[in-house]
Amino acid sequence: MKFLQYVPDLYSVEKVIADGEPDCGNGLYLSHLPGNRTPTHLKADVSVESALRAIADPSEPLRGHGIVTNDHMDTDGVLTIWTLLNPTLAPEWSRQLIDAAQVSDFQEWTTPAALQIDLTVRAVDDPERSPLATDLTQLSEAEQGQRITEYLLDRLPELLRDPHPFWDLWSEAYAEAVQEMNWALGGGVEVTEYPHAHLSVLTTDRVLEDLTRNSVARGQRILEIERTPDGYRYDLGYRNFLFYDTVTRFATPRHMLTAAADRLNELEPDTSSGHWAVADWYPALWFASEDDEEAGFSQLHPDTVSPLVLEELERLDWLTAGGR
Known part of the structure; x- marks a missing residue:
C-alpha cells in the first residue's frame, strides 16, 4: 500500500480514505468526520483507532487496496495513514497513537508526549515554522500535502518513541500551553x-x-x-x-x-x-x-x-x- 494525497482524479479509484471527508469517492472509509461511510464494526472515536481495528480485523478489509489517501493535513490523518502503512508495528503504539489523535481533534489533554506529537505535526505543516518551508513554495497544494505527509511518515517511529529530538518544533507552543493551563487551574x-x-x-x-x-x-x-x-x-x-x-x-x-x-x-x-x-x-x-x-x-x-x-x-x- 502507498500514500497518495487526495486529488479529484482519485475519486473513482478504489482506495482507503484515511480520516477523509465523505466525498472522496470510491473506497474503504476509516474516518470519524461527519457523514463518514466507515463500516459500523470499524467505527471509533478517532480515525486512527478505526485504522487499528481494520488492521486487526480477521476479515481483512484492507486486502486488495493499494492506495491510502487523505484530503487534509492534521495529526489524526497522518497517524491513520502511518498505521495502515505499518500494520505490524502500529499495534505496539496504539495508546500513543490514540492519545495524540484525541489531543489534536478533541483538544483534550491526554499526555505530555501526545501534545508534543500533535504540536510537531502542526509545526511541519506551518509555512512559517516548517523545516520544509523552502521546498514547499513551488509546489501545488496537493504536492505540498504529499511532501509534508511523507516527511512525517518517515519520522513517526522516532517521534512516537521520544518527541524530544523534535524539541525545536514543539517546545515553544508546548510551554505556552502548559503555562496557560497552570494559570487557569490555579484560579485564573x-x-x-x-x-x-x-x-x-x-x-x-x-x-x-x-x-x-x-x-x-x-x-x-x-x-x-x-x-x-x-x-x-x-x-x-x-x-x-x-x-x-x-x-x-x-x-x-x-x-x-x-x-x-x-x-x-x-x-x-x-x-x-x-x-x-x-x-x-x-x-x-x-x-x-x-x-x-x-x-x-x-x-x-x-x-x-x-x-x-x-x-x-x-x-x-x-x-x-x-x-x-
Missing part, C-alpha cells in the same frame, strides 16, 4: 458548573485556548465570558469532540439558540456596539460585532446572561427529550 478562570444542563460557565480576563477551556470545564457546553474594559465578550460553544461522529462518548444535543439570542438582543442596551448571533456549530451563541466578523462587547452583566442561557438550554433539552 472562575468555573461554575450546571451538570443537569451539561453547561460550564467560565469567567476570565483573557480568551482561552481550546485545550485550556476543555480542561477546566466539565460540561459539554461551555459559555466563556471574558471581562474587558469595554464590556463582556461572550461565546457559547461545544466541546470539540461533538463535531465528530464518535462511538463511546455521550453527546448532548446541539441546539439553535435563536430564542435566547432574540431575548438577549431585546435586553442589550442601545449603547452596545454589536448584536447576539447564533450558529449551528461554533459559536452556538455569541455577542458579535455589527459586521459579524469578530467578537463585540456586550454591556449585559453575566448575572443576566448566564441564567437566560441556562434556561433556554433546559427548555430545548426538554423538548428534544419529548417534553410537551
Whole structure:
C-alpha cells in the first residue's frame, strides 16, 4: 500500500480514505468526520483507532487496496495513514497513537508526549515554522500535502518513541500551553458548573485556548465570558469532540439558540456596539460585532446572561427529550 494525497482524479479509484471527508469517492472509509461511510464494526472515536481495528480485523478489509489517501493535513490523518502503512508495528503504539489523535481533534489533554506529537505535526505543516518551508513554495497544494505527509511518515517511529529530538518544533507552543493551563487551574478562570444542563460557565480576563477551556470545564457546553474594559465578550460553544461522529462518548444535543439570542438582543442596551448571533456549530451563541466578523462587547452583566442561557438550554433539552 502507498500514500497518495487526495486529488479529484482519485475519486473513482478504489482506495482507503484515511480520516477523509465523505466525498472522496470510491473506497474503504476509516474516518470519524461527519457523514463518514466507515463500516459500523470499524467505527471509533478517532480515525486512527478505526485504522487499528481494520488492521486487526480477521476479515481483512484492507486486502486488495493499494492506495491510502487523505484530503487534509492534521495529526489524526497522518497517524491513520502511518498505521495502515505499518500494520505490524502500529499495534505496539496504539495508546500513543490514540492519545495524540484525541489531543489534536478533541483538544483534550491526554499526555505530555501526545501534545508534543500533535504540536510537531502542526509545526511541519506551518509555512512559517516548517523545516520544509523552502521546498514547499513551488509546489501545488496537493504536492505540498504529499511532501509534508511523507516527511512525517518517515519520522513517526522516532517521534512516537521520544518527541524530544523534535524539541525545536514543539517546545515553544508546548510551554505556552502548559503555562496557560497552570494559570487557569490555579484560579485564573472562575468555573461554575450546571451538570443537569451539561453547561460550564467560565469567567476570565483573557480568551482561552481550546485545550485550556476543555480542561477546566466539565460540561459539554461551555459559555466563556471574558471581562474587558469595554464590556463582556461572550461565546457559547461545544466541546470539540461533538463535531465528530464518535462511538463511546455521550453527546448532548446541539441546539439553535435563536430564542435566547432574540431575548438577549431585546435586553442589550442601545449603547452596545454589536448584536447576539447564533450558529449551528461554533459559536452556538455569541455577542458579535455589527459586521459579524469578530467578537463585540456586550454591556449585559453575566448575572443576566448566564441564567437566560441556562434556561433556554433546559427548555430545548426538554423538548428534544419529548417534553410537551
